[in-house]
Amino acid sequence: xxxxxxxxxxxxxxxxxxxxxxxxxxxxxxxxxxxxxxxxxxxxxxxxxxxxxxxxxxxxxxxxxxxxxxxxxxxxxxxxxxxxxxxxxxxxxxxxxxxxxxxxxxxxxxxxxxxxxxxxxxxxxxxxxxxxxxxxxxxxxxxxxxxxxxxxxxxxxxxxxxxxxxxxxxxxxxxxxxxxxxxxxxxxxxx
Amino acid sequence: xxxxxxxxxxxxxxxxxxxxxxxxxxxxxxxxxxxxxxxxxxxxxxxxxxxxxxxxxxxxxxxxxxxxxxxxxxxxxxxxxxxxxxxxxxxxxxxxxxxxxxxxxxxxxxxxxxxxxxxxxxxxxxxxxxxxxxxxxxxxxxxxxxxxxxxxxxxxxxxxxxxxxxxxxxxxxxxxxxxxxxxxxxxxxxxxxxxxxxxxxxxxxxxxxxxxxxxxxxxxxxxxxxxxxxxxxxxxxxxxxxxxxxxxxxxxxxxxxxxxxxxxxxxxxxxxxxxxxxxxxxxxxxxxxx
Numbered sequence: 001x002x003x004x005x006x007x008x009x010x011x012x013x014x015x016x017x018x019x020x021x022x023x024x025x026x027x028x029x030x031x032x033x034x035x036x037x038x039x040x041x042x043x044x045x046x047x048x049x050x051x052x053x054x055x056x057x058x059x060x061x062x063x064x065x066x067x068x069x070x071x072x073x074x075x076x077x078x079x080x081x082x083x084x085x086x087x088x089x090x091x092x093x094x095x096x097x098x099x100x101x102x103x104x105x106x107x108x109x110x111x112x113x114x115x116x117x118x119x120x121x122x123x124x125x126x127x128x129x130x131x132x133x134x135x136x137x138x139x140x141x142x143x144x145x146x147x148x149x150x151x152x153x154x155x156x157x158x159x160x161x162x163x164x165x166x167x168x169x170x171x172x173x174x175x176x177x178x179x180x181x182x183x184x185x186x187x188x189x190x191x
Numbered sequence: 192x193x194x195x196x197x198x199x200x201x202x203x204x205x206x207x208x209x210x211x212x213x214x215x216x217x218x219x220x221x222x223x224x225x226x227x228x229x230x231x232x233x234x235x236x237x238x239x240x241x242x243x244x245x246x247x248x249x250x251x252x253x254x255x256x257x258x259x260x261x262x263x264x265x266x267x268x269x270x271x272x273x274x275x276x277x278x279x280x281x282x283x284x285x286x287x288x289x290x291x292x293x294x295x296x297x298x299x300x301x302x303x304x305x306x307x308x309x310x311x312x313x314x315x316x317x318x319x320x321x322x323x324x325x326x327x328x329x330x331x332x333x334x335x336x337x338x339x340x341x342x343x344x345x346x347x348x349x350x351x352x353x354x355x356x357x358x359x360x361x362x363x364x365x366x367x368x369x370x371x372x373x374x375x376x377x378x379x380x381x382x383x384x385x386x387x388x389x390x391x392x393x394x395x396x397x398x399x400x401x402x403x404x405x406x407x408x409x410x411x412x413x414x415x416x417x418x419x420x421x422x423x424x425x426x427x428x429x430x431x432x433x434x435x436x437x438x439x440x441x442x443x444x445x446x447x448x449x450x451x452x453x454x455x456x457x458x459x460x461x462x463x464x465x466x467x468x469x470x471x472x473x474x475x476x477x478x479x480x481x
Contacts (some may be wrong), residue, residue, distance in 0.1 A: 020243075039382035047260065048222070072395070073385040074236055076346035080356045093243045096265040096299055108244070115237035115303035122249075126231040130204035135398055137389055150427055150468060159466040160205055175231045181296045 009058030017055050017063075020094035027084040028052045034078035034088065040071035048078050048088045064099040068092075072106035097186070098146075113140060123179045128171025131165045194313075195257045195305075196224035199269035200232050206419035208463025213268050213310060213449035214460060218274055219326055219455045220318055224266070227257045233275040236386045241370050247289065247295040250279035255299045264306045266313045268448075270343035270418045274310040280307060309344050311417045311447070312353045315361040320368050328456035330370025333478050336450075337411040338362040338373055339402065340380045341421040354414070357381060366415060369454035377403050383424040392428070400432040401422050405442050413443040414473045415450060422446060426468045429480050443471030452478055 004010060004026070012019030045067050068083035074089035082088075097138045099106070108113035117136050118128055121128045141164040155162055195213040202210035203329050217224050230253050232319035238246040250405045256278060257265045267273040280303050283290035296299055308317060345356045359380060383402065385396030402425060406414050416422045422444050429440040444467065452462040466473055 039384070040387075040394065047273070050409055071241070071387070071391070072240070073342075073382065073387060074239055075342035075382045075385065076356075077342065077382065079349070087347065089239065090243070092240055093209075096240050097242065108390075111387070114386075115241060118235065118237040119241065122234060126229075127203070128200045128235070130201065130233050134389060137271040137386040147427075154205075154466070154468060157468075158464045159207070159468075164204070167348040172229070172231060174229075175249070175252070178231075178248050178297055179245065181298075182242060182248050184298060185292060186244055 007058060009060065012056055013060040015064070016098060017091065019092050020085070020097065021072055021090040023086050023094075024084075024089075025052055025055055025074065025086065025091070028056065028086060029082065029083060031085070033081045034086075037077045037081050038068075039075060039077065040068070042074065045071050048091075052086075052091075057151075061104075064095060064102065064104045065107045066095075067107050070106065070111045071093045092169065094166065119179075124171060126175035129168060135165060142164050145160065172176055192221065192318075193262055194242070194308075195260050195262045195265035196414050197230055197253060197257065197267045197272055198226065198232075199267065199272040201269060201419040205423065207417050208420060208449060208466050209268055209339060209364045209446045212446055212452045212462040215452045215457055216314075216414065216448045216455065219452070219457075220314075220322060221320065225260055225262060227253060227265070229238070234274075239275070244296060246275065246292050247279045247282060250275040251283065251293045251300075251301050252297045254280055254303070254305060255297060255301050257305060258302055263304075264317070265308055265391040266308045268417075268419075268436055270309055270341065271420070272424065273307065274343050274350055276305075276307045277352075279286075279306065279439055281350070295461075296428055309353060309417070310350070311340075311344060311361055314451075315365060320364060323365065324368050327369055327454050328465060329454055329480065331450060331478075331480060332370050332382050332455050334475075334480065335410060335412045336366050336371045336373055336472045337376055337406040337409065337414045338366060338379060339406075339416050339421060339425075341416065341418045342380060342385070344417055345380050346383070350387070356384070361362040362415065362417060365447060365451065370399065374411055376405055376409055378405055383421045385390055385420050386423070388420070388427075392431075395424050396431045396435070397478060398430050399428050400435065403429055403432050403442055406442055407438075407440055411442065412478070413445050413471060415445055415447050417447055419446075422467075429469060441469055443467065443469050443473050443474060474478045 032049045038047040051068045069092035072092045078088045234249040384398040426444040433440045449462045
């Protein structure tokens with residue numbers, strides 16, 4: 001069990017993460033079942049157990065730069081196995097929001113870029129335009145022909161048409177407005 | 192039976208086979224799918240990670256649109272869309288302050304009284320195995336199938352409230368009812384790498400490699416999926432996995448609705464089976480099923 005020390009760092013960081021995520025990290029037993037089952041934990045990516053230890057110890061910079069929450073695909077395995085029911089992907093969201101607000105550059109730029117492009121598409125059209133998002137990602141990462149052979153095979157089989165990349169430009173103004181309002185509320189601070 | 196249908200972005204994009212086979216199977220079972228008008232993306236994992244309010248608001252927007260259809264049930268074939276819809280409805284019911292904030296963001300009300308199904312759960316629990324069994328015209332005899340559930344349809348169980356997170360069996364049951372031979376394996380709900388397919392393909396190869404290797408070793412004719420992300424990650428990465436293993440993998444990765452459609456007597460092209468990267472038709476023909 002983690003013992004609070006009353007240090008300023010706890011009030012500045014730990015409590016923020018707990019409040020925003022709604023997850024009581026103080027209950028964490030550091031048992032490691034989460035990292036044991038985490039599909040993205042590796043030599044380079046610590047996994048949830050260490051990430052929680054960093055948050056509990058007030059290591060703000062380490063936690064906000066820890067690649068674990070960028071890699072997290074919210075598979076829910078850690079939460080399924082956690083003896084105290086910590087929902088890690090909500091912790092990931094809290095860390096992502098705090099990192100953005102603190103101006104901390106994303107530690108995983110590729111993942112961040114893809115997620116930004118994905119949301120841009122949703123913000124504009126209300127739906128993600130998969131082909132256009134993939135094309136934009138490959139152009140920006142200077143690898144425009146990546147997986148092109150696979151795309152050609154799928155096109156030949158009629159899985160999708162190259163024309164789809166050119167069609168479907170209708171905007172969804174309602175969804176754009178939801179994005180704007182959500183941003184305004186988020187920037188106004190959390191309770 | 193009439194239900195709301197929330198297909199999600201992939202099913203009108205790269206996973207059309209899923210959409211057309213879902214529609215075919217439901218038609219055969221006398222289920223009328225009413226598509227949610229002007230539905231939007233659920234924001235998927237990018238919104239879930241970057242902005243909690245936005246993520247909940249996008250799903251709440253879809254719930255509000257579905258509620259206006261005046262049907263009691265909504266069905267989502269995409270497990271992530273399913274999980275986001277369920278999460279949003281449940282989180283708003285639990286937290287009135289969040290609900291108010293979300294309703295202000297989407298500028299409409301959410302009653303929160305829909306029954307939200309993933310497609311697999313809808314077919315096994317609501318429609319029932321008996322009704323499905325009665326429609327089987329062409330059993331999938333001799334077809335060795337690996338049932339792959341992936342994460343989002345079962346995990347975390349506190350959100351999905353569906354099947355067993357470690358050893359789910361609903362897909363096994365459906366495939367058995369369709370006459371297939373279901374193989375047991377250890378990776379039923381292990382992760383495929385999901386949305387990392389573009390940004391971290393090496394991670395996806397590592398994770399899908401475990402699945403493909405095990406399925407091949409068990410002598411499977413195909414891996415059967417309920418999720419379009421699982422389908423794409425498994426279908427498209429076998430060459431890379433083979434390079435590491437110095438082997439050539441050619442394991443078809445098929446939506447369970449495509450197989451159900453075949454068993455109902457529908458032609459393979461009408462189900463989208465000709466559109467996958469690894470061709471499933473050869474093995475299906477060999478078994479006299481296509």
